[in-house]
Every structure is written in structure tokens, then in C-alpha cells.
Amino acid sequence: MAVGNDTLPKLLPVPGLRLATVSAGVKTPGRKDLVLMELAPGANCAGVFTQNAFCAAPVAVAESHLGASQAQPRYLLVNTGNANAGTGETGLRDARACCAAVAEATGSDAAEVLPFSTGVIGEPLPVEKITAAIPAAVTGLDADGWADAAEGILTTDTRPKGLSVSFNCDGIDYVVTGIAKGAGMIRPNMATMLGYIATDAAVAPELLQRLLSEATDMSFNRVSVDGDTSTNDACVLVATGAAGNAVEQDAGSALALALRDAVQEVAVTLAQALVRDGEGASKFVTVAVEGGLNEQECLDVAFTIAHSPLVKTALFASDPNWGRLLAAIGRAGLAELDVDRVGLYLNDVLIAERGCRAASYTEEQGVAAMAAEDIVIRVCLNRGDAAASVWTTDFSYDYVRINAEYRT
Amino acid sequence: MAVGNDTLPKLLPVPGLRLATVSAGVKTPGRKDLVLMELAPGANCAGVFTQNAFCAAPVAVAESHLGASQAQPRYLLVNTGNANAGTGETGLRDARACCAAVAEATGSDAAEVLPFSTGVIGEPLPVEKITAAIPAAVTGLDADGWADAAEGILTTDTRPKGLSVSFNCDGIDYVVTGIAKGAGMIRPNMATMLGYIATDAAVAPELLQRLLSEATDMSFNRVSVDGDTSTNDACVLVATGAAGNAVEQDAGSALALALRDAVQEVAVTLAQALVRDGEGASKFVTVAVEGGLNEQECLDVAFTIAHSPLVKTALFASDPNWGRLLAAIGRAGLAELDVDRVGLYLNDVLIAERGCRAASYTEEQGVAAMAAEDIVIRVCLNRGDAAASVWTTDFSYDYVRINAEYRT
Secondary structure, X not given: OOOOOOOOOOOOOOOOEEEEEEOOOOOOOOOOOEEEEXXXXXOEEEEEEOOOOXXXXXXXXXXXXXXXXXXXXXXXXXXXXXXXXXXXXXXXXXXXHHHHHHHHHHOOOHHHEEEEEEEEOOOOOOXXXXXXXXXXXXXXXXXXXXXXXXXXXXXXXXXXXXXXXXXXXXXXXXXXXXXXXXXXOOOOOOOOOEEEEEEXXXXXXXXXXXXXXXXXXXXXXXXXXXXXXXXXXXXXXXXXXXXOOOOEOOOOOHHHHHHHHHHHHHHHHHHHHHHHOOOOOOOEEEEEEEEEOOHHHHHHHHHHHHHOXXXXXXXXXXXXXXXXXXXXXXXXXXXXXXXXXXXXXXOOEEEEEOOEEOOOOOHHHHHHHHHOOEEEEEEEOOOOOEEEEEEEOOOXXXXXXXXXXXXX | OOOOOOOOOOOOOOOOEEEEEEOOOOOOOOOOOEEEEEEOOOOEEEEEEOOOOOOOHHHHHXXXXXXXOOOOOXXXXXXXXXOOOOEHHHHHHHHHXXXXXXXXXXXXXXXXXXXXXXXXXXXXXXXXXXXHHHHHHHHOOEOOOHHHHHXXXXXXXXXXXXXXXXXXXXXXXXXXXXXXXXXOOOOOOOOOOEEEEEEOOOEOHHHHHHHHHXXXXXXXXXXXXXXXXXXXXXXXXXXXXXXXXXXXOOOOOXXXXXXXXXXXXXXXXXXXXXXXXXXXXXXXXXXXXXXXXXXHHHXXXXXXXXXXXXXXXXXXXXXXXXXXXXXXXXXXXXXXXXXXXXXXXXXXXXXXXXXXXOOOOOHHHHHHHHHOOXXXXXXXXXXOOEEEEEEEOOOOHHHHHHHHHOOO
């Protein structure tokens, strides 16, 4: 199940970056499960990675190689079907072996290869299958490979996710293209499951990292399917420089601001696409909290609602159960919350105020609001000027079925 | 669905306390849904109440009346079928009206009556139905009414919960009897859903509050079904003084220590009974964390595991998915956690260490451990001497069904 439109938009090539997607048979024979991306010499790359203490071996190696290559890796290698997480020292050796195989097939250095894995936790990575498929991947590299790659990185996702945005600045045309995967174990912390965004602009490493961190904070760090933070979350932003502009370093420049908007648009669209494709999802829910003392308390309320199993099962049932929403707001840990000032809306319908059902509210209004696939739960704390939104889904029979049957 | 034995043990009368359970037709005609408890003059009472900012009207009134009566209320009135929560000023008036009706029927003062409600949130309390049933309740008061009362306070529970413990101290026989209810919206914070424990010992108010707080902290505050803290949680401890001992004030006395053990035994048994009767529960899971720097970080890890939807669906599937357990430990927020030192056990089977599957572990061992209804997940952090356990359940299709269909 998934919510809304499932058509992958046309993904534009990013000059200076080529992709290939092949089948290595990591978990399912014949499945296209290995993606190789080649970055032009001199391309800069920024990354954000999971904050989970049990981070996967490829995350540790990718972070290390990103530093070792001075933010100029030449290749990104992504396999699905096996997360190479919970694999200890063996996992680190396996991740490095994959990098070495790419280096050998391309004449690059192993430290210039960043590895990424997603899939089952705790199983040894089938290194031989992956290394055997690398030569075909190298041969297949193509600037037009984004759509295949968007398919190749999926696990329990039901559809690929991607977006391209193009813009002109000072007479030069630029493009930003991104893809992402993830449907469960989704409560990213500084990164999504896996996300790859690239532009042909030339951007200095510090500015690139800042653009990625800001975009991640507004997108992947604002979504939750089930509150579980993956061991493998990673998101990278590549700037190939093929557009030919002078390397941009100034965060306040016209190009930096245009890039910021474009990267955020891609990141937010991808993050929302993760939620729309959430495991068992039948609703796409925006939880918008406003009138808070600061952004953090708005996020605390929003995530408490987004993580409440009682709220999520009510959403699944299209039940305008505002009592469960009030209960979630009440346990979000806000100091000195005056519940009499809290207003609660479903879409534009005021459903509760002054600690109880609004006088104007009718059950029919609530049922009508809940019937839509896209729902906005709006909480007005009425004690400050801060606001924040997160995006989430409902909890369905299918969520239980998928996660009872699937060995992540 | 529920886990384990469902026989209510014999509940012993507590001299100085009488109970009656009658039908008021609050939600379901004919259902026994109203419980009245009468405390002997001079009995002391301690209470702990929900920390949810949207606390229900009866909670606010009960806390206020407990103070106004100087911890010597004469009556406790409990209705099921309607929580009188999310009802604003009207709810407060309604709760006070119920107290006034008990006072009128018994010749006591309204401030000597503590009200408790559980059931649907956000509906007006049917005060007339309740007040109409109070005279019959007064007539029916009986020291042997515990078993009926254990039934009368239930909502989505599938079975009553209670325990009696008796002991002798310095030649005097004492009894402690308790009952509780709750199956969903269970993640108590300073109290359970509803719990009533009484003893015939004479205990001073300060010591009584301390005994209750200590017992609650070791029991109801260590269980979680779904992480949702109710708006109506309340637990009281009554000391009638009918046993005839001199009023006990000394926390270090033989009687205080014996009482502490008895009250904790009753509270822990009731708390575990809530989990065994958790909505949709097919497993009873103890999450035991040891080797922590302090108790709080042990609880952080234990509750992160207990609240993880991915862990809970794996438990439902009897899937020894230790990768999800490691992922939950890794996101519990412990500073400088050395994952290489963490050991993970299912019952007595070591399943993971040094960040990966234990060499000695076989899938057959894990499957065998998960097949039981009662499971212990044990986490050894190996960085200190603190330990803590919590009790929880799995996430099943039935949890979704119950909460998609039931309007709390």
C-alpha cells in the first residue's frame, strides 16, 4: 500500500556524474540490486550519516573514505538486499573489499570509493557476488542512469523516488537531481535511509556540507514512519562542477541561495515520498505545530503525535479521535503547558479548544476530514511564535504483516 | 488475546474497607460499571496521578480532594465506560457532582470523595445515570466486594487483575489487597491506569505516600504496552488502621519494611498483569538491561526496545530478529556507547556480542527462545553496575484491530 501518485518524474542527467545499475544476486537472483555512480575528477561530495551507535560497516567506511579522499570520492557503490550491519569486524573487511574491487576495475584508489548497503541486518555480505558484478557496472555507466538507479536501491519500497530541479543563475543553467529509498525503520536522525542528490554546479566542500545539512534538517529529519532509526541511514550531495562556474564558496551568493532552494525542494520531495511509500501506509499526514516557544518544543509535540500508536491506528481507521491527539500533546513533556490555550485542527476544522471538543465541531466534519488520503493535523500551542512540521503515516494491518514477515 | 494464566486469585478482605459494584449503564446497559469503596473513619490514603498535561477532570478533582481531606477521604467512586477527559470545565463540574451525590447518600462531605473515571475520552459524563446508581452502591457495600470491583473497573481488559498478600509482624496479622485495570494507552508516568491497593495497617500519611511512590516506581512505571500515557492514570494506597497497631511513621521499622515488600509484590504483580492483558498481546516480554552507568540509562535502553514497533512486530512473529534489537539499543541516546562491549541475550542464549551475531549462536536457538509466551530480552552494556527491567508485549494484528475499532 502507498499513498498518492506513484509516477517517477523525468530525472535529468547531471553532467559530471554517470550511473549504472546491474544485478549481483545479493538476495534475490535476477533483481537489479547494485548501483555504481561515477563522479568526475574534482567533484566535491558532502555526506550525513546515521546517529545510531550501531552504525553499519559501510557507514563507518564511507565516512572514513569521505575524509581520506578530502571530500572528492570518485565512486559511490550501493547494494540492496543486505545491510552489512551487525556484522562486526568482518563487515568492515567486506565493505573495504567492495571498495577495493571498484578501485581495481576503474584504476582509482579504494579510499576514493564510498560504500552503501541496505537490506537485511546481521547477515554476512556476499562480497564475491558483488565484486563479480562490478565490471559490468563499470561498463554500463551512463549519465542517463538515474531512473534505473532509483529502482536499484529499493528494499521494501513499493516504488522509486526521485526529482530533478533545474534553474539558471547568472546566465548558466544548473540541474539538481536526487533519488532516495526507504519505507520502514524510518525515523532518520541526521540522514535518510539512503539519499543521493547531485548538481553540476561547482561548490566548495564547506558550503556543500552546509547545503546538505540544512536541507536534511528540513526534510529527512522531519519524517517518521515508525520511529525506528536505521543503522544504515546516509545521504550525500555531490557537486560535479561540470556546469563550469567558478567554485562557489559564499553561502550568501545568488547561486548558493538558488542551490539551497533547489536542493531543499528535492530533499523535501524525496522525504515526503518516503512517507507516502511508508510500510502499510494508507494516509499521508502532516503534523503542523505552531505557536510554540521554540522550534524544538514544536518538534517534540509533532513527533509525539507522529509516533503514537493510538493516533496512528485511529488514522488507519479514519477515526477523528481527537482525545488521543490531546493525550499525545499532553505527554510531550512541555513545561507549564496551559492546555486551555491549545487549539487542535484537522485540516481547517477546529476540533478541540480549551481542553475539550470545540462547540462548533461536529463528528461529520471530522469524518469528512479524515476520509482524505492527505491529512493535516494542526496544533496551535498559542504561547510563542515558533512552528515546525513533520510528516508521517498511519499504522495498518499491513505494517504489522510486512514487519512480521520481513527479516530486516 | 492475553498471555498466561487468567484466574483471579482469591482476594482477601481488608478490615476497614468495604466495596460495592453496581450497574449505572454509563456506556453499556446492564454492565457493572460503577464501583464505590468506603474507607473507615481515620483511614489514610496516598495517591499518584498521571503526569499528562491533559489530565482528566476526575484526576484534577481527586488530587484536590485528597489534599482537602488531609489524606483522609471516606469514599472512592470509580466509573468505567467514560473517562470524563477532554471535557473542560463541564467535566470538572460533572466530577464534582458525582462526589456531591456520594456525600449526600452517605452523610459525608463532597471533599471526602475521590472520583475516578476510565473509558471513552471526550464524551460528556452521564452524571444522572451515575448519581441514580449511587444509593444502590451504598446499600451494597461489603468487605468481600474486591473480586466484583476488579471486574467493575475494566475497559478493554479481557480479565480482572488482583492480588492479596498477608503477613505477620510483631504478633499482628496484616493484609494487603490490590486491584488494577488497563490494557491499552499504557505507558504510565507516575501511576498506572487505575490501581487500588489497601492494607489494614495504621500508617501515617507521609510514610504511606512514600510506600506508594516507591512501589509505583518499581512496578507501574516499568511497564509499557504502546508508549501512550493515559490522561486518567491514578493509583491509590489506603491504610485503614483496622489492624490495631500504633500508627506507623518510621520507614525503617520492621512493619514498614514488611509493608514495603507486600505493597511492592502486589504492585508488581498488578503491573505485570496489565502487560499480560495488553491489547492484542501474545507475548509477555521482560526487557532486562544491566551493566549501565546508572539506572536511567538502563531504563532508556529498555524503553527504547519496548517501544520499537519493529521489535514488537518481530516478537509477534516469534522472529529472533536481533538486528532490530541492536538498532534500538543504538538509538537509545547513550553517550559514548561502546557497541563492541554490548552483549545481547534471548532468555539464556547469547545472540550478539562485539557488534555482530555471537559465534556460538544458531538460528534454531533463537527460534526456540522466541517460541515461548514469556521471553526475556537481556542487554549487558558492560560499562557499569546499574540495572533495570521493564515489561512489555508484542504488536499484533489484534492491537491494530482493537485500536482501529475502539473509540477511546
